[in-house]
Amino acid sequence: MNADTLFDLIRRKKSFLCIGLDTDIKKIPEHLLDLEDPVFEFNRQIIDATHSYVSAYKPNIAFYEVNGEAGWRSLKKTIDHIRKTDPSIFIIADAKRGDIGNTSRLYARTFFETLNVDALTVAPYMGRDSVLPFLEYEDKWAILLALTSNPGADDFQFFYSEKEQKYLYQKVLQTAVSWGSPDRLMFVTGATRAEKLSDIRKWVPDHFLLVPGVGAQGGSLEEVARYGMNNRCGLLVNSSRGIIYAGNDTGFAAKAAEEASKLQQQMEKSLVQKGIL
Amino acid sequence: MNADTLFDLIRRKKSFLCIGLDTDIKKIPEHLLDLEDPVFEFNRQIIDATHSYVSAYKPNIAFYEVNGEAGWRSLKKTIDHIRKTDPSIFIIADAKRGDIGNTSRLYARTFFETLNVDALTVAPYMGRDSVLPFLEYEDKWAILLALTSNPGADDFQFFYSEKEQKYLYQKVLQTAVSWGSPDRLMFVTGATRAEKLSDIRKWVPDHFLLVPGVGAQGGSLEEVARYGMNNRCGLLVNSSRGIIYAGNDTGFAAKAAEEASKLQQQMEKSLVQKGIL
Numbered sequence: 001m002n003a004d005t006l007f008d009l010i011r012r013k014k015s016f017l018c019i020g021l022d023t024d025i026k027k028i029p030e031h032l033l034d035l036e037d038p039v040f041e042f043n044r045q046i047i048d049a050t051h052s053y054v055s056a057y058k059p060n061i062a063f064y065e066v067n068g069e070a071g072w073r074s075l076k077k078t079i080d081h082i083r084k085t086d087p088s089i090f091i092i093a094d095a096k097r098g099d100i101g102n103t104s105r106l107y108a109r110t111f112f113e114t115l116n117v118d119a120l121t122v123a124p125y126m127g128r129d130s131v132l133p134f135l136e137y138e139d140k141w142a143i144l145l146a147l148t149s150n151p152g153a154d155d156f157q158f159f160y161s162e163k164e165q166k167y168l169y170q171k172v173l174q175t176a177v178s179w180g181s182p183d184r185l186m187f188v189t190g191a192t193r194a195e196k197l198s199d200i201r202k203w204v205p206d207h208f209l210l211v212p213g214v215g216a217q218g219g220s221l222e223e224v225a226r227y228g229m230n231n232r233c234g235l236l237v238n239s240s241r242g243i244i245y246a247g248n249d250t251g252f253a254a255k256a257a258e259e260a261s262k263l264q265q266q267m268e269k270s271l272v273q274k275g276i277l
Numbered sequence: 278m279n280a281d282t283l284f285d286l287i288r289r290k291k292s293f294l295c296i297g298l299d300t301d302i303k304k305i306p307e308h309l310l311d312l313e314d315p316v317f318e319f320n321r322q323i324i325d326a327t328h329s330y331v332s333a334y335k336p337n338i339a340f341y342e343v344n345g346e347a348g349w350r351s352l353k354k355t356i357d358h359i360r361k362t363d364p365s366i367f368i369i370a371d372a373k374r375g376d377i378g379n380t381s382r383l384y385a386r387t388f389f390e391t392l393n394v395d396a397l398t399v400a401p402y403m404g405r406d407s408v409l410p411f412l413e414y415e416d417k418w419a420i421l422l423a424l425t426s427n428p429g430a431d432d433f434q435f436f437y438s439e440k441e442q443k444y445l446y447q448k449v450l451q452t453a454v455s456w457g458s459p460d461r462l463m464f465v466t467g468a469t470r471a472e473k474l475s476d477i478r479k480w481v482p483d484h485f486l487l488v489p490g491v492g493a494q495g496g497s498l499e500e501v502a503r504y505g506m507n508n509r510c511g512l513l514v515n516s517s518r519g520i521i522y523a524g525n526d527t528g529f530a531a532k533a534a535e536e537a538s539k540l541q542q543q544m545e546k547s548l549v550q551k552g553i554l
Contacts, residue, residue: 024383062387063380065387068391096376102299103339106343107339107342114343114345123400123403124432124433125402125433127431129428150378151406152403152408155401160438162439171436
């Protein structure tokens with residue numbers, strides 16, 4: 001998928017919602033636990049109930065890896081089920097990988113070839129040669145961490161150079177923006193710091209931003225849209241726990257759909273206001 | 278394992294060598310490819326031939342993950358084989374994980390409980406709450422990236438604050454050193470920048486350093502020992518490709534043992550010079 005196709009998808013779905021599939025076997029409804037693959041069954045029902053409201057799903061790889069081999073099977077089945085349900089949907093593996101070149105190349109093979117997702121989140125600390133292998137695939141994306149939504153973001157991301165007059169997260173954005181075109185590179189910029197998005201838009205006007213932190217982490221969708229949207233939307237906003245754990249009994253998927261639908265409607269409004277719809 | 282036990286291990290083995298098990302199915306000797314699990318068989322022979330020269334092994338998780346479910350099986354069998362061969366050996370999963378707290382907790386469970394390795398490499402970009410979950414396990418270690426051995430290290434790790442008069446990698450070292458004691462936290466500091474190790478020793482005098490980059494990446498063992506060793510050794514020096522791919526026919530394990538033995542002998546000399554042996 002390139003940026004044009006993603007923009008078309010967002011217009012068609014009237015939504016730039018990404019649902020994070022942080023599926024924790026300790027948190028899913030009890031009645032699923034007797035099934036052969038409870039994690040997949042949970043995801044299947046969430047996907048069936050919510051796919052018309054979203055442009056993207058984002059399985060968080062930690063939640064699958066923790067179940068070992070069985071977890072990789074649940075993950076593959078989940079990806080296959082999304083593809084079968086709506087082949088146009090954008091799938092992000094949230095794995096925050098990044099290592100020296102020969103190792104990053106293998107991570108790229110794992111996620112872009114074996115699992116065949118559309119995008120992978122990548123950590124920037126090791127620099128250029130740790131990121132470039134993820135940008136060599138046509139129609140695949142690296143989503144580079146810039147400004148994250150967690151409290152620890154303050155520790156290093158706001159480290160400031162007086163000479164360069166910039167913070168580390170700004171340095172990451174302004175350096176990496178030249179590594180990959182808006183067809184292959186996007187950035188993670190947390191919703192809990194929405195007011196920073198207008199600065200970020202100056203530094204990376206054309207690249208998509210993946211914005212986590214709406215919902216459980218406290219970010220505001222309205223502010224994200226106001227500060228972060230560009231003329232081609234340029235946003236994927238993620239919500240995980242706020243949607244998938246909205247209910248915790250047999251009606252969990254309907255509850256999730258309700259929450260996803262609310263966010264989709266707010267997003268549709270923002271897209272209309274911006275003249276995109 | 279705590280720092281005392283690790284120091285004892287190094288004295289007993291007369292070695293602070295860590296062998297990186299970056300086992301690439303595309304690079305292992307052809308005669309292994311017909312076996313049921315060539316990656317494990319390669320590792321098994323490498324471990325059998327080299328274990329008396331090392332204090333640690335470091336499987337690089339990318340090389341296993343790329344083979345999907347089968348890769349996780351090879352990895353588990355490799356870890357089990359190390360434990361069976363010499364239960365005192367320190368096992369590092371080189372995975373460079375790091376995410377918001379609830380996700381890092383799951384990565385910690387995967388590596389410290391399911392796989393039961395001793396240590397995990399961790400990326401610092403997301404700050405404190407992304408690292409602390411790895412420091413909550415008694416006898417387990419987080420190994421935080423500070424100064425890496427790859428060319429891309431220059432992009433962000435040398436980002437400089439005039440006011441704080443420090444580089445980002447220094448900020449990471451000086452901030453994180455208070456997060457975990459020398460029994461649970463060590464740092465990655467690349468051998469390709471060995472001259473920096475004397476500064477690093479001032480900032481983190483007591484913590485162990487994991488030093489990659491000797492061998493294929495060009496770092497010098499002698500310089501690493503000169504600048505980085507403290508009174509309790511404080512070093513694990515990793516070599517991957519230089520050892521495991523020293524040979525590429527049926528004699529590959531003997532060739533690997535030869536290379537490992539050479540490094541062990543140099544290390545023994547350094548330990549004697551320092552008065553540790």
